[in-house]
Amino acid sequence: MAGNNDQDSRVARKRNQPQPPKRHWFRRIVLTLIALFVVGALAGIGLFFYYAQSSPTITESNLKSENATRIYDANNKLIANFGTSNREYVKSNQIPATLKSAVVSIEDRRFYQHKGVDYYRILGAALGNLKGSSLGMQGGSTLTMQLVKLSVFSTNTSDRNLRVKAQEAWLALNVEKHFSKAQILEFYINKVYMGNGIYGMGTAAKYYYGKSLNNLNLSQLALLAGMPQSPTYYNPYTYPSYATNRRNLVLQAMYDSKAITKQQETTAEAVNVKTGLAKTHGSIVTQQKKQKVIDAYLTEVRADLKKKGYDPATSGVKVYTNLNMNAQQRLYDIANTSKYVSYPDKNFQLGVSVVDSYTGKVSAMIGGRKHTNVTYGFNRAVRTDRSNASTMKPILDYGPAIEYESWPTYKTVADTKFKYPGHNTSVNDFDNNTLGNMTMRSALVQSRNIPAVRTLAQVGRTRAKNFANQLGMNLKGTIPYSNAIGAEVSSLQVAGAYAAFANGGTYHKPYYINKIVTQDNRTVNYTSNGKRVMKQSTAYMITDMLKDVINSASGTGTTAKISGVYQAGKTGTDDYPDNLKGTVPSDAMLDSWMAGYTKNYSVSVWTGYDQKNQGYIDNSNAKISQNIYREMMTYLQQYSPNSDWAKPSSVGTVKKNGIEELYVVGHLFSNAEANSGTTGSSINNGTTTTQSSSSSTDHTMTQSSSSSASSSEAASSSSEAASSSESSSEAASSSEASSSSHEASSSTAASSSTADNNQHAGQ
Known part of the structure; x- marks a missing residue:
């Protein structure tokens, strides 16, 4: 018993002795991370408003205009654009509710809830990037932000940076303050590029199906809604398998959003994507086909734009060329009429280049004779397979x-x-x-x-x-x-x-x-x-x-x-x-x-x-x-x-x-x-x-x-x-x-x- 008493007394004395302070490492780490987050957030907010101050002006005209790349001659006269010359603009009340649902479901499911910027989607996209996964329709840009990009920014690689993204978000917030959701959706549906030089889903309906939007079925509307992501690969004429997959993804998104029933989804998916495609394109004639006179020059400008990082179909830039339009017209007349030169037959060909001696500017060029409906045809002026x-x-x-x-x-x-x-x-x-x-x-x-x-x-x-x-x-x-x-x-x-x-x-x-x-x-x-x-x-x-x-x-x-x-x-x-x-x-x-x-x-x-x-x-x-x-x-x-x-x-x-x-x-x-x-x-x-x-x-x-x-x-x-x-x-x-x-x-x-x-x- 005495032994136990001694042990108890020693324990008691140890308890009564002063203890060293506890080390709160975990709390310090947490507080440091919180501080860094706050500093980072404040820095991010500051950088956002810094970039926002230099945002370009956006107007209703910008939002409604065709997004074609415009080509000008040496005298700053518009001579062509890489897009349709007769876009069919459709008002909101002319757009089927089914198409609106399809676009919102695949592009921006929370379109009617956010105010131009969807912070939930931005966070989800960021987490997806960290995980290395593709979020598909859950990307960070809302429909409004996409509309802003199409209206005031180009799609070239130089405009894919933090500054532009911040300005897109800022402008999207402002667009939402001045326009209704119905107007924003109308602007978007009429502005997107749909392939083959076509802008707007109303024009695309006439081009691909020879009908107005109101006369298209669910399968066709779903395809049009999905095409803007990649108009080339979702073209039902040239890549029907890719087009089918994209259409079905839109139908699935519509079902998930409760816009259509499971039966409607299944029935639409069973339709061959090539069903109903127009064999001819009627009145939808791209402007390029009217540009026989400058076809060779446009061909090279188009290729040059791509080298410079611009997408000729979607960048929406103004391109000022060195083309002397009067000289080009004379060159075309020399090649294609008998007024100046007589040719032995229709197969006789030529390639001509005119260059300014002191600057290197290409003033005129023709790539051949007797073009019919060829657009961006074979340019003999730049061919390198014949001896000079x-x-x-x-x-x-x-x-x-x-x-x-x-x-x-x-x-x-x-x-x-x-x-x-x-x-x-x-x-x-x-x-x-x-x-x-x-x-x-x-x-x-x-x-x-x-x-x-x-x-x-x-x-x-x-x-x-x-x-x-x-x-x-x-x-x-x-x-x-x-x-x-x-x-x-x-x-x-x-x-x-x-x-x-x-x-x-x-x-x-x-x-x-x-x-x-x-x-x-x-x-x-x-x-x-x-x-x-x-x-x-x-x-x-x-x-x-x-x-x-x-x-x-x-x-x-x-x-x-x-x-x-x-x-x-x-x-x-x-x-x-x-x-x-x-x-x-x-x-x-x-x-x-x-x-x-x-x-x-x-x-x-x-x-x-x-x-x-x-x-x-x-x-x-x-x-x-x-x-x-x-x-x-x-x-x-x-x-x-x-x-x-x-x-x-x-x-x-x-x-x-x-x-x-x-x-x-x-x-x-x-x-x-x-x-x-x-x-x-x-x-x-x-x-x-x-x-x-x-x-x-x-x-x-x-x-x-x-x-x-x-x-x-x-x-x-x-x-x-x-x-x-x-x-x-x-x-x-x-x-x-x-x-x-x-x-x-x-x-x-x-x-x-x-x-x-x-x-x-x-x-």
């Missing part, structure tokens, strides 16, 4: 020769028998002839192929490709020598490159859009920043030689001549591949080009047939490209100053054979230097030892005798072996040797777009 033939020569051959080697225009080049370096394939010309030695000017003016390929070999393919790519050619890998007389580039690329020659050596990438104004009145401006890609001397000397293509009696582009107009240009024709030559006349060609420029505009024209069995270019229609160019440039120059190019101080002049030739100051070639690295007879002291054939009238040149040609060819073989190694910087390149082997095999392929032995290529 000899319009490539200033870009890849002679431009680089002047830029990197300072060749004068009187530099001697050889038009004697020649094979592609590393090949057993001969380079031929349209006349199957060789003219001996000639000046670079003569070779370009008469569009001789052999001198062009020799020039590329001497300059080096790497340097030449770099020069061309700075002019927008986008050549890949080790280019074949056949690119000297044509590569697969578009008329737009050629027009952009020639514009750089026109303006003195600055390249501007061609562009269509000048500025975009979003629905909340933010303006995004676009321009093409110029980059100097060649010396002024190079641009001027190329231009001076290309003038002779049009003005000289021996030039290939004399049909393009416009009296009194200062212009320069180059022609090009592309021959049939070897394996098809037996099926067409000997003078048949695949393509005919004319590209030229003034100080104001650069115009590039391609003509030909889409399919080889539709027709061919021959001597009777090869100059149609020049006729098109001449008519278009004549029109453009009526409204533009006409002035000649001023010779820069870096270019000197010298008389050679009675012709005023040009050279780069500091690089005045002697006769020996001018003749170096060439074959054929030599030119001495400005006179020729023998006169070439009478067809060579522009400049005097020599024709080698058969014996001298033979010895010259032997010398040429040695010279070309060195030149094929791509100049001193590329000498002994193993990759070059490999490329030559590959090129040799590819040049014999029947599918080659620039067959190495083209006889007509280069005119």
Whole structure:
């Protein structure tokens, strides 16, 4: 007992001793979290009102207007929109109650309870995001917020941020103060995009079913109610399975909201989603189909908008383009009437690009002839599957020769028998002839192929490709020598490159859009920043030689001549591949080009047939490209100053054979230097030892005798072996040797777009 008493006393004494304070860690954590929540909430409220202060203005007009993207020309005149031109606006009393229920059930079940912002849905959406689940119709945006987005904000990715969401919520609260729920639902049903250029469910009813909303059944109304989420994939014509799933989801939501019975849901789900679809669309004609004149331009603007992050169908932005509508109309008339140019048949096609020489603005474009009801049709002006033939020569051959080697225009080049370096394939010309030695000017003016390929070999393919790519050619890998007389580039690329020659050596990438104004009145401006890609001397000397293509009696582009107009240009024709030559006349060609420029505009024209069995270019229609160019440039120059190019101080002049030739100051070639690295007879002291054939009238040149040609060819073989190694910087390149082997095999392929032995290529 005594022991127990002692133990009890010890316990009592311990109890009476002062105890250390308890550590309330849990309470501290809770209080800290509450404080952080309060601070976060206050910060969020402050940020919300900060963003709300800069919200755009929203009006009834904004809410009721069509949400189409509007396109303007260079004079700020509305020329088209990406949407219907005859939207059928339906008033609230014309909208079936069933459709209203369907829209509310799938988009915003608490629509009639909230005041524009549904805080329960926002919390639910946030929790759903944390769980990584998709809440479908339980997303955070109410119908009112969606209406606000469609009315004053674009749907591009840049407008999916906290600032815009806050402003949407603020504006939704204000919209709910000024408009009834019935009005808001009316605005929404008339504004949403329904695919195929259609806005509004009333218009969609006519487009998809050929009926008014009041005449549609439950299944059809449910489909229309569900389409705005993804009009493309819920299109019953093209994706019936997706459309069916979406319709059934709407029906299920309607049943869950007690808007329909289970029997009604089951019956409607059993209906084939394609039942009742209209075979034709009656009076619902999209505005684009009326825009044949600007179809090609609109096609590129539409693609450009997508690249910039805007949805052409739903962004609702204003797009101000560089289109000269008057020039575009003239170009369309030239292509589609017989008033200006005669065409051989309806299958004869063309692609034309008009670019401002000093800015790169695409002023006009046409992608083909005789469009019917095609919208956003095939645009031949930007196609890159046909050779540009000899319009490539200033870009890849002679431009680089002047830029990197300072060749004068009187530099001697050889038009004697020649094979592609590393090949057993001969380079031929349209006349199957060789003219001996000639000046670079003569070779370009008469569009001789052999001198062009020799020039590329001497300059080096790497340097030449770099020069061309700075002019927008986008050549890949080790280019074949056949690119000297044509590569697969578009008329737009050629027009952009020639514009750089026109303006003195600055390249501007061609562009269509000048500025975009979003629905909340933010303006995004676009321009093409110029980059100097060649010396002024190079641009001027190329231009001076290309003038002779049009003005000289021996030039290939004399049909393009416009009296009194200062212009320069180059022609090009592309021959049939070897394996098809037996099926067409000997003078048949695949393509005919004319590209030229003034100080104001650069115009590039391609003509030909889409399919080889539709027709061919021959001597009777090869100059149609020049006729098109001449008519278009004549029109453009009526409204533009006409002035000649001023010779820069870096270019000197010298008389050679009675012709005023040009050279780069500091690089005045002697006769020996001018003749170096060439074959054929030599030119001495400005006179020729023998006169070439009478067809060579522009400049005097020599024709080698058969014996001298033979010895010259032997010398040429040695010279070309060195030149094929791509100049001193590329000498002994193993990759070059490999490329030559590959090129040799590819040049014999029947599918080659620039067959190495083209006889007509280069005119």
